[in-house]
Amino acid sequence: MFKKILIANRGEIAARIMRTCNALDIHTVGVFSEADKEAPHVQLADEAYCVGGSRVNESYLNIDKIIEVAKETKVEAIHPGYGLLSENPKFARRCEDEGIIFIGPSADVIAQMGSKIESRKVMKEIGVPVVPGIAHPLKDENEAAEIANSIGYPVMIKASSGGGGIGMKAVYNQEELLKYYAGNQKRATDFFGDGTMYIEKYIEEPHHIEIQILADKYGNSVYLWDRECSIQRRHQKVLEEAPSPFIDEKTRQKMGELSILAAQSIGYSNAGTIEFLVDADQNFYFLEMNTRLQVEHPVTEEITGIDLVEQQLLIASGERLTIKQADIKREGHAIEVRIYAEDPETFFPSPGRITKLYTPTGKGIRHELAISDSSVVSPFYDPMVAKLIIKGETRMKAINHLQEVLDAYELQGIKTNIPFLKKIVSHQAFREGDTTTSFIEKNIIKK
Numbered sequence: 014m015f016k017k018i019l020i021a022n023r024g025e026i027a028a029r030i031m032r033t034c035n036a037l038d039i040h041t042v043g044v045f046s047e048a049d050k051e052a053p054h055v056q057l058a059d060e061a062y063c064v065g066g067s068r069v070n071e072s073y074l075n076i077d078k079i080i081e082v083a084k085e086t087k088v089e090a091i092h093p094g095y096g097l098l099s100e101n102p103k104f105a106r107r108c109e110d111e112g113i114i115f116i117g118p119s120a121d122v123i124a125q126m127g128s129k130i131e132s133r134k135v136m137k138e139i140g141v142p143v144v145p146g147i148a149h150p151l152k153d154e155n156e157a158a159e160i161a162n163s164i165g166y167p168v169m170i171k172a173s174s175g176g177g178g179i180g181m182k183a184v185y186n187q188e189e190l191l192k193y194y195a196g197n198q199k200r201a202t203d204f205f206g207d208g209t210m211y212i213e214k215y216i217e218e219p220h221h222i223e224i225q226i227l228a229d230k231y232g233n234s235v236y237l238w239d240r241e242c243s244i245q246r247r248h249q250k251v252l253e254e255a256p257s258p259f260i261d262e263k264t265r266q267k268m269g270e271l272s273i274l275a276a277q278s279i280g281y282s283n284a285g286t287i288e289f290l291v292d293a294d295q296n297f298y299f300l301e302m303n304t305r306l307q308v309e310h311p312v313t314e315e316i317t318g319i320d321l322v323e324q325q326l327l328i329a330s331g332e333r334l335t336i337k338q339a340d341i342k343r344e345g346h347a348i349e350v351r352i353y354a355e356d357p358e359t360f361f362p363s364p365g366r367i368t369k370l371y372t373p374t375g376k377g378i379r380h381e382l383a384i385s386d387s388s389v390v391s392p393f394y395d396p397m398v399a400k401l402i403i404k405g406e407t408r409m410k411a412i413n414h415l416q417e418v419l420d421a422y423e424l425q426g427i428k429t430n431i432p433f434l435k436k437i438v439s440h441q442a443f444r445e446g447d448t449t450t451s452f453i454e455k456n457i458i459k460k
């Protein structure tokens with residue numbers, strides 16, 4: 014196992030990774046920006062270094078500077094967390110070239126899964142169901158219209174480099190397709206520097222369900238069940254749970270087995286997530302693979318008892334997986350809510366100084382915090398300031414407990430989405446597990 018690693022991230026995830034490092038006696042090197050001098054993750058690190066200005070481009074995305082700190086402090090490995098450099102093949106390659114272990118899969122695999130067209134092609138070839146559509150770049154809107162006629166409307170035009178809903182448009186007829194194609198492609202080019210487009214059948218009101226996997230460097234892999242992540246607003250997840258209340262055991266097992274097949278076919282090693290769209294009839298379709306630890310990983314940890322960060326560290330240091338598929342338990346039900354520093358009505362960010370923080374404790378309650386009771390929430394970064402994870406024996410017990418804890422939670426000085434979370438958690442459709450990707454617009458923010 015490693016003796017010393019660098020954590021190239023901030024906020025709750027840097028703190029989360031450091032916690033496991035402490036438990037395993039791994040010395041931690043933190044990095045921070047000008048704005049983050051006093052941030053909790055800096056206090057928690059055994060040593061920490063400033064890597065540049067407040068903007069992420071100047072600091073947390075500054076590859077040269079982060080590599081320089083890694084070399085000076087003689088770390089064996091870098092954990093990238095999520096976001097930032099975690100799925101940047103250039104950064105992974107640079108680590109490889111500098112002889113520092115990147116805690117994640119190879120740069121080639123990151124690049125392959127980063128291309129939606131390429132990952133679709135691979136999954137299709139090995140027999141993982143993909144949404145009906147094409148796996149080659151579109152020439153222009155005329156080719157798009159031709160293919161749309163053959164698969165049938167509605168269809169979705171998507172950017173191969175896409176993410177977060179950008180460069181993506183559902184269209185219901187040829188007129189709409191021709192009208193929106195160019196603008197959608199331009200947004201993709203502006204945002205990703207890549208206007209490569211493809212097209213798929215549009216699945217209406219799907220569930221978004223993902224499978225957590227672990228894979229070592231020797232081709233061994235296991236799946237750690239599923240997470241239901243359908244409750245999101247504008248591609249920003251708000252609440253996640255494990256297991257999904259929607260899929261049946263047969264579907265769950267098939268999705269798990271195909272996810273392992275996917276990992277093995279591409280030579281994957283690390284924790285990873287395969288995202289699927291699942292329709293009302295439990296047909297599932299590969300959407301994309303995330304080659305990092307995810308924000309919502311705690312719900313999987315809660316139902317399996319497995320520390321995913323520890324597994325990532327073991328895998329990266331060259332250990333074999335010791336977990337056997339048959340030994341992976343699935344106990345109880347876990348729900349995570351993301352607490353954002355934002356106005357609960359307008360959703361505008363609400364940075365500022367926190368004046369009071371009370372996080373209820375007790376059995377079944379877990380907090381992941383990016384803040385303390387006097388932190389300043391900076392406008393420069395993601396507004397997610399905390400995660401609350403509740404585990405219960407059953408889904409209903411977890412929901413009721415979550416409601417109590419949200420009622421008792423106190424976070425003052427800034428606006429938060431806690432009132433919005435309470436609306437979701439108390440909603441009958443949510444309590445019944447009727448949670449497609451349209452849940453929030455249909456039930457919470459009615460226009």
Ligand code: MV4
Pocket residue numbers: 144169176177178181213214215216217219221242243245248290300301450
């Ligand atoms: C889709 C889809 C329906 N049909 N693709 C959204 C994020 C991007 N990675 C892919 N997304 C979608 N792709 C087809 N063919 C619906 C969505 C989608 C969605 C997916 C997951 C979670 C939330 C979502 C919200 C709206 C649309």
